[in-house]
Amino acid sequence: MTETKRLLNQAATLRHTHDTRFKTARLSLYTVMPAHAERSPLTTLLFGILRRGSELYPRLALLNRRLDELYGTTLTIRNYLHGDNHVVCYTAEMAEQAFLPPSDAHTDILGGVMELLADVILHPLTQEDGTLRAAAVEAEKVSLCDSLRALRNDTRVYAGNRLREIMCQGEPYGLSIGGSVEQVMAITPEEVTAHHKALLETTRMEVFYTGRASEETVSAAWKKAFGCWDPTLAETPVTRPHTPPHTPRQATEDMAVSQGKLCMAWACGENISTLKNTPDASAAYAVCNELFGVMQNSLLFRHVREELGLCYFCDSALDMTKGILWVSCGIRPDKRGEAEAAITRQLTRMQRGEISPVEVELAKLSLKNAYSQMGDSQSSLEVFALNRLLGGISSTPEEELARIMAVTPADVARAAQRFQPDTVFFLNGTAEGDGEEDYDE
Amino acid sequence: MNKIISRTCERLEEGYTETRLPCGLRILVCPKDRHSYHAAITVGYGSMDRFAGERTLPMGTAHFLEHKMFERDPALFGGSDSYDDEFSTVGAESNAYISHDRTVYYFSCTDRFPEALRALLSMVSELYVTKQSVSRERAIIGEEIRMNTDDPWERCSAGARTALFGRHPLQEEICGTLSSIRRITPAILREAFDTFYRPDNMILTVCGRVSMEEVVAIADSVMGGLAPKPPRAYQPAVPRVRVSASAFSPRTIRYRPVSKPLFCIGVKCPAAPAEGKALWKRDLTVSVLCETLFSHAGDFYSTLFESGTVSPGTSYGFLVGNSPRLPAPFAYGYFDLSGECDDPDTVMDAFLAFVERIRREGLPREDFERAKRVIYADFVAAFDTTEDVASLLGSYVHDGLCAYDFFDALESITLSEAEALFDRVFRPEQYTLSAVLPLEAAE
Numbered sequence: 104m105t106e107t108k109r110l111l112n113q114a115a116t117l118r119h120t121h122d123t124r125f126k127t128a129r130l131s132l133y134t135v136m137p138a139h140a141e142r143s144p145l146t147t148l149l150f151g152i153l154r155r156g157s158e159l160y161p162r163l164a165l166l167n168r169r170l171d172e173l174y175g176t177t178l179t180i181r182n183y184l185h186g187d188n189h190v191v192c193y194t195a196e197m198a199e200q201a202f203l204p205p206s207d208a209h210t211d212i213l214g215g216v217m218e219l220l221a222d223v224i225l226h227p228l229t230q231e232d233g234t235l236r237a238a239a240v241e242a243e244k245v246s247l248c249d250s251l252r253a254l255r256n257d258t259r260v261y262a263g264n265r266l267r268e269i270m271c272q273g274e275p276y277g278l279s280i281g282g283s284v285e286q287v288m289a290i291t292p293e294e295v296t297a298h299h300k301a302l303l304e305t306t307r308m309e310v311f312y313t314g315r316a317s318e319e320t321v322s323a324a325w326k327k328a329f330g331c332w333d334p335t336l337a338e339t340p341v342t343r344p345h346t347p348p349h350t351p352r353q354a355t356e357d358m359a360v361s362q363g364k365l366c367m368a369w370a371c372g373e374n375i376s377t378l379k380n381t382p383d384a385s386a387a388y389a390v391c392n393e394l395f396g397v398m399q400n401s402l403l404f405r406h407v408r409e410e411l412g413l414c415y416f417c418d419s420a421l422d423m424t425k426g427i428l429w430v431s432c433g434i435r436p437d438k439r440g441e442a443e444a445a446i447t448r449q450l451t452r453m454q455r456g457e458i459s460p461v462e463v464e465l466a467k468l469s470l471k472n473a474y475s476q477m478g479d480s481q482s483s484l485e486v487f488a489l490n491r492l493l494g495g496i497s498s499t500p501e502e503e504l505a506r507i508m509a510v511t512p513a514d515v516a517r518a519a520q521r522f523q524p525d526t527v528f529f530l531n532g533t534a535e536g537d538g539e540e541d542y543d544e
Numbered sequence: 545m546n547k548i549i550s551r552t553c554e555r556l557e558e559g560y561t562e563t564r565l566p567c568g569l570r571i572l573v574c575p576k577d578r579h580s581y582h583a584a585i586t587v588g589y590g591s592m593d594r595f596a597g598e599r600t601l602p603m604g605t606a607h608f609l610e611h612k613m614f615e616r617d618p619a620l621f622g623g624s625d626s627y628d629d630e631f632s633t634v635g636a637e638s639n640a641y642i643s644h645d646r647t648v649y650y651f652s653c654t655d656r657f658p659e660a661l662r663a664l665l666s667m668v669s670e671l672y673v674t675k676q677s678v679s680r681e682r683a684i685i686g687e688e689i690r691m692n693t694d695d696p697w698e699r700c701s702a703g704a705r706t707a708l709f710g711r712h713p714l715q716e717e718i719c720g721t722l723s724s725i726r727r728i729t730p731a732i733l734r735e736a737f738d739t740f741y742r743p744d745n746m747i748l749t750v751c752g753r754v755s756m757e758e759v760v761a762i763a764d765s766v767m768g769g770l771a772p773k774p775p776r777a778y779q780p781a782v783p784r785v786r787v788s789a790s791a792f793s794p795r796t797i798r799y800r801p802v803s804k805p806l807f808c809i810g811v812k813c814p815a816a817p818a819e820g821k822a823l824w825k826r827d828l829t830v831s832v833l834c835e836t837l838f839s840h841a842g843d844f845y846s847t848l849f850e851s852g853t854v855s856p857g858t859s860y861g862f863l864v865g866n867s868p869r870l871p872a873p874f875a876y877g878y879f880d881l882s883g884e885c886d887d888p889d890t891v892m893d894a895f896l897a898f899v900e901r902i903r904r905e906g907l908p909r910e911d912f913e914r915a916k917r918v919i920y921a922d923f924v925a926a927f928d929t930t931e932d933v934a935s936l937l938g939s940y941v942h943d944g945l946c947a948y949d950f951f952d953a954l955e956s957i958t959l960s961e962a963e964a965l966f967d968r969v970f971r972p973e974q975y976t977l978s979a980v981l982p983l984e985a986a987e
Binding site for chain 1: 634927
């Protein structure tokens, strides 16, 4: 496996990994921009419109048929917040030519995928005046509004989103990148067309490729497809850590469901960028989170689920782009107080240093397993590289793992002590009955 | 140990070996140069298997047992009451899942593979439960049931399954219900364990930097002492389930706090062949047929999407199954198409019209050929990770078959075979529409 980096133009960089271990190759194009209350909904809407058809593939069906012809290439578009940045990523996973039937062994899948992506991104269908097709804009507006309303359908995701919005209100990270229904419905075709042009003129594109094609082949395919495009580089701001409030926030919403969702957050006031020169502290935070609520036998799993039987799931997550520790669990609404106390008790235990060296070793082993497996996954390596890139650091998985393995119980306690209570959000289940459907055995 | 059979595939540059221990455990090993190892043990026991000898087990027993298999006697393991401790100690990540016809326990690790494999095999070889631990687990599973009950997609597809299958075990909740799990006791779990957790009812699949000889040595050290058991009767004395080729109800509506209606069109498929090559071919033919008809590249989806009738994300799924553990009338299969829409009845009308058009005009050859390419690529991609390989070997390989026969089987599917299957599957009396509507629609 060899990794190289090459500038494709002023705004685009190719990070190429030559790896012959896989049957599929992976190509991702990331566009990264600051999250913004007005521009992010336009971006979200725009990328939905672009997926509906392009000059060469004017209908969705034709676009999808082309992907199928390219031996079932899958195209995934992800639209998400990465700290204070808004990221849109196109990922194509395509069969390596070596594994195609002999009759199709000469199909140029990579070239075909690049051509399709360039057409989708650079050459959308427009009306005679150059404006994006009004029908496509209107249809996508309805679709986006539906998806905004549908966020409530998954109560776990909804509760997590509400916690983030309340906790980070006023920061880019607290935004809904899809905007509100009212905001989306007010967008005109002219506005979204102008936004598309502005994005094409100034942008930042990170291209990742992992597979058997050489760097020259990938680079040539990109230049053939995207060669006519010459933007200037948009600088990406470095995300700032979230600052915990003086008084922790609490919020509750009712919903007619049987299970409540309790979401809690703590903030440490540091993040991946501010810890650039003290990477050992980053490692301690990672071990702290692993022990708290990630590993197989985490504190939350053992004490909140197994001992107290309060929930089916109770997990933690650490977002070091903002320095936030999250916990999410599903409980009976009347168990809220008990669950909140039990979760807090486990964090307090860590803060007091009431954790054994064995527990810390197990957390480190769990992380070692995760880091070691990273080398087997094209997507994991890509996400790792992007996170470090946007955080402005350049460590390798091996370097980070070495720091993790050096973490001591005292380091974990110090990391835990940095987390201050920030926000608790409770989605209160108000459905009548006990979650039992009528069922006749 | 029986002889070791080698399977290789030049096209994929892949190979695996298989054998069976005297105790009956079947083992498949695929060596792969990766950092990670993945091992899975598939037990031929799922939520449908409600009949142990003469007794009918409460709904949710198989799932309850899956939870309890991680527990062990602390008196024998230095105070540790969970195999989770064992896996954590060697840095392995383990878990389990269950479907209608199987329970799968697995782990992945990058180090100390022999110890992790020993823990996995020990875990499925013994059961330790107490009244207290069963009671505690009931509360945890109760929350899992509430979580599923709140999931509108789950409710929508459950509505379709119930309408299609009446009282067939296939439509039952895998986790059981709050009332059914109240009836599960340590004695019931013991009976289920003794009936189904037998080496001859398990398949061990392993992928990573390991040989068959190494795996056999470990498996032998854990299970080698187990004597083969005499066959057990799995069938109920009298099948107590009404069986019909038709759906039991054409339409089911539920109300939930959703923003937009959800739909699930269910189609009951005729019984699949019992086992082996014929079942596999049926499974592949259904894959190709469904991809031909309902892929996002096809006319049906794109027309509905572009007209705003359905939301992005509309998708299809199918289950082609059979089980030697079930009497013939229990053979099953179904297809479903689900998504979000403004009006489920409009989607159902479009579905009916589309199916009638295909019946008149036949399957488009171009779509059929394209579907075969997609299925081909999906199969090839499954060899990228140790996890996918171990999982594929466990689920695709039936007795006497080689996973790589996939290519010949796929190439052998003809348009006329797919059309013949279409005629058998897509019949109006076999359809049902399940919908979940917003609460406001009930007012």
